[in-house]
Amino acid sequence: MDTLRLASHGLSKHDQEILSKQLKMLRGRTACEWVLVDDYRSADVTLVQGQPPSDMPGIIALASTKAGKSGRYHLIEWPIRLFGLIDLLMAIELEWPARAATPLPTLSLAHRLARIRQDQWLDVAGMVAQAFQAKDEFRTTVSSFDELIERLASIDGASVRFVEGHHPLADQEAALEPYSLKAVIWSLALREEAIKSRQWHISQQQFGIATWPLFGTWETAPWMLRLAALYGRQPATLADGVELTGLRVELVAAFLHACELCELGLTVKQSTRPPRIESKLPAPESLLARLRRKLGLGYKRT
């Protein structure tokens, strides 16, 4: 495995510590081993807040309001989040000369779709699809959303081929069924085993979301409304979500994973406090429980 040296320039002490912790959390998730070095002159890549010195060698990543690339600079959204950092590191690894000898780790299809930053064609096991990131559209020949998700969920993300530019089947565009790209990512992410891949801890991390999922347009279930209410209101642990909904922790983690891939502003921070939610769901005779029954909105703990 190649080792790449990362330095920072212009970051506060606090931000440097966060970057160091984030790199540790990403260990094993990137094709190369990333190590922090103090001096940018000995680094392969330097993360810069502000103006980079004119003599700065190697690859430069600038803290910016959005991710992407500008000229020779990579851009990373500030403040740095894990999701943004891994995107940056993997983008740089793709450019790195030794990359051909280093297989990239397998990413899920949901993750790969979430990373799309421009319009792309997909060849997915014989199914033709087109993803329009800016328009939030996913066009395919599959005429049912449920069937589409069923087919996509059974596919290994690494086997999907992404093609930029004009596709030979572009003439079929009019016959393609349009879906929301985010709705596709949401549904696929909900079906992934995030608890394993993300290595989240059930009670030692607190999660929050800045924006609610687009329920009604994306896949919706009563337990998702409860989780959105919880994590949208205050930071809470996975255990809190389990207690509130009665779900398996794997489902709660999948919900948060889907929130992150759909860019709903997932935050994760360390917590040492015990879970706060002690859920005594409304008694069957409570007004809320009866209102649910009356409207056919029953909620059963699993």
Added chain:
Amino acid sequence: MISKILFIGPMGAGKTTAITAVSDSEPITTEADNLDRAQSDKATTTVALDYGEIYLDEDSSVLLYGMPGQDRFDFMWPILAEGALGAVLLLDHSHPDAVAQLDHFLEAFAALVSCGALVVGVGRVQNSQDIGVYQAHLKAKGLALPVYATDVRHKQNVLLLIETLIANAELNEILER
């Protein structure tokens, strides 16, 4: 046991239609010819309030109040908001000032907003990106409130708005223990 859900929003956003979709009784409406064509070009509008009801049993019901959207009735809003389970804010995306209207109602119903008891339903949207405008606006204000694309002529859409308020109220009950 009585509770209530408010349907708020500017004139013409669909409050009367939403209440009609879920009320057990024929809603009592106070429609009159709309003389305020500057705010909306619909022919009639609610001048007092709409009233519907979801019966639970002999002693319990959830009252549904549709509150007049015109500014001159805003003195009624805090009175009706007192003790409400939550509010459904309906907006019309085709209105040029829809985002400003969102701000107006967020401020007027700040007490409900602070406990998450407000859900936004946006009508006449073309695609999910239209909703992104409201999501981004709320995010910039540090508010994580639910925003959905809504067509209040469809009962399932109205039920989703109400179910969201129920989920939030259940959380509030747990947090207040």
